[in-house]
Amino acid sequence: xxxxxxxxxxxxxxxxxxxxxxxxxxxxxxxxxxxxxxxxxxxxxxxxxxxxxxxxxxxxxxxxxxxxxxxxxxxxxxxxxxxxxxxxxxxxxxxxxxxxxxxxxxxxxxxxxxxxxxxxxxxxxxxxxxxxxxxxxxxxxxxxxxxxxxxxxxxxxxxxxxxxxxxxxxxxxxxxxxxxxxxxxxxxxxxxxxxxxxxxxxxxxxxxxxxxxxxxxxxxxxxxxxxxxxxxxxxxxxxxxxxxxxxxxxxxxxxxxxxxxxxxxxxxxxxxxxxxxxxxxxxxxxxxxxxxxxxxxxxxxxxxxxxxxxxxxxxxxxxxxxxxxx
Numbered sequence: 001x002x003x004x005x006x007x008x009x010x011x012x013x014x015x016x017x018x019x020x021x022x023x024x025x026x027x028x029x030x031x032x033x034x035x036x037x038x039x040x041x042x043x044x045x046x047x048x049x050x051x052x053x054x055x056x057x058x059x060x061x062x063x064x065x066x067x068x069x070x071x072x073x074x075x076x077x078x079x080x081x082x083x084x085x086x087x088x089x090x091x092x093x094x095x096x097x098x099x100x101x102x103x104x105x106x107x108x109x110x111x112x113x114x115x116x117x118x119x120x121x122x123x124x125x126x127x128x129x130x131x132x133x134x135x136x137x138x139x140x141x142x143x144x145x146x147x148x149x150x151x152x153x154x155x156x157x158x159x160x161x162x163x164x165x166x167x168x169x170x171x172x173x174x175x176x177x178x179x180x181x182x183x184x185x186x187x188x189x190x191x192x193x194x195x196x197x198x199x200x201x202x203x204x205x206x207x208x209x210x211x212x213x214x215x216x217x218x219x220x221x222x223x224x225x226x227x228x229x230x231x232x233x234x235x236x237x238x239x240x241x242x243x244x245x246x247x248x249x250x251x252x253x254x255x256x257x258x259x260x261x262x263x264x265x266x267x268x269x270x271x272x273x274x275x276x277x278x279x280x281x282x283x284x285x286x287x288x289x290x291x292x293x294x295x296x297x298x299x300x301x302x303x304x305x306x307x308x309x310x311x312x313x314x315x316x317x318x319x320x321x322x323x324x325x326x
Contacts, residue, residue, distance in 0.1 A: 026206060026221050026251030028213055031319035032304045039248045040298045042220060043067035043255045043283070044166075044194075046096060049076030050107060053266050057259035057280040059085055066283055067257070068301040071096040071166055074151040075109045083158040092163035092303065095155050095191075097148050099171045100135050101128040107269055112150040118143040136174030145181050152189060163302040166194035166256075183217050190313055192218040192305040194254050198225050202249040213320045218309040221251035227258065229275040238278050241288050245295055252300070259283060 026036065034040055045058035049072045058070040059082075071094030072082050086093050099121055101109055110128065111118050120140040121128055129135045155162055165185055172182035172195070186193055195212060197205045205222040212219055226240045244255075260266070260276035267273050282288060292299070311317030 026249075027210065027320050028218075028221055028305075028308075029251045031308055031317075032252070032300065034252075034298065037250050038298055039250055039296065040252045040300050041248065041255060041292065042069060042252065042300060042302065043257060044094060045070040045259050046166075046256050047071075047073060047076075047168075047258060048093070048096075049073040049079040049082045050109075051260070051266065051269060052078055052081070053260040053263045053270075054258075054276065055082050055085070057261045057276070059089075060261075061259060061280070061283055062091065063089070064284070066286070066289060068299055069094055069163060071164075072155070072160070073098050073109075073168060074154050075112060077107065077109055079154075080158070083155075083160055086161075087159050090161075092161040092301075094164045094166055094194075094302070095152060095160075095162050096166050096168050097151050097171075098168035099128065099139070099144065099147060100130060100132060100169055102130055102169065104130055106271075111147050112154050113147055118147050121147060132169050132171045132174040135171055136178065139174065139178065141177050141181065144178055148181065148185065149188075152185075152191075162189075162191050163306060164192050164194060165189070166196065170196045170198075172196070183212065186217050186219075186309050187313055190306070190310050192302060192309045194223060195219045196223045196225070196256075198223055202247075202253075206249065206251060216309075216312045216320075218305050218312060218320075220254040220305070222249060222253045223256070224248075224253060225256040227256075227272075227275070229272045232275040232278045234274055238282060241282060242291060245288070245291055245297060248297060252305075257283060 029038055029040055030036055045061060045067060047054050048058045048070045055078055061067045062070055073096045075098050104127055111121055115122055120138050120143045123129050129138065167182060172179055195209055197208065202222045209219050209221050224244065232238055257279045258276050259280035260270065260273060261280060262277045270276060308317060
């Protein structure tokens with residue numbers, strides 16, 4: 001049962017997210033104690049739990065304070081190991097909810113729930129749909145909701161402190177019904193989420209996310225990801241992040257990266273390994289962090305967003321104007 005009346009607005013929020021006007025105003029940053037002009041970055045290592053070289057790279061970067069957080073795939077083959085690593089550190093982690101598998105037999109995983117409880121998420125007897133387009137066509141509402149909640153339950157049962165939620169391969173945009181379900185998760189769980197809209201200009205992302213924030217869906221103002229394997233050349237420094245940092249807008253920006261430590265044996269499993277190793281090397285060398293500081297870019301993690309989400313849920317914080325259902 002929904003905990004708050006504003007969840008009734010989510011049926012219209014989906015449409016609003018698709019047509020909100022452009023805006024650079026960030027109420028969120030002020031609510032978190034930053035100035036309106038501050039540019040604030042959260043760097044998040046994704047796909048943790050899929051493969052040991054990915055896991056080692058992400059934890060190394062977080063341990064050294066070079067990035068702010070990492071996100072774990074609860075259905076990943078290496079989930080139990082990364083859950084142990086996070087528990088040992090007392091480290092809050094993101095949860096990368098996953099309903100598809102683009103790797104198929106190269107790197108297999110399934111749902112948390114048995115197939116007979118979520119049959120519409122499967123392409124055949126053993127394989128999930130390989131992309132979000134197929135998921136959007138075939139997935140049934142109840143199966144999606146049950147599996148998302150089961151993945152959250154699995155992470156909590158493993159003793160993880162969940163700092164935020166995001167969606168693998170942006171499945172949350174597979175169709176309007178899935179989008180609506182995804183947007184209910186903050187109020188149902190008390191956990192902020194990431195609404196990935198990588199292809200949109202920052203000002204449009206900020207306008208659409210403000211629409212969600214005003215009904216209690218706490219999410220970063222903007223998101224960006226440089227997933228571009230074709231641009232990564234071995235032994236040549238990639239400059240995409242250097243070019244990105246000066247362009248960051250005022251407000252809270254979530255940057256997804258895909259680091260992995262080098263391992264020649266993993267090339268057959270990770271066809272995008274060169275890009276992942278490039279991300280790892282770039283974010284551990286320290287140059288990007290220095291550039292960010294010189295540009296006046298600040299950093300944060302999801303702890304203040306989670307606190308704001310809980311206060312909004314409890315109606316004890318009106319910094320972001322939460323609308324009530326009539």
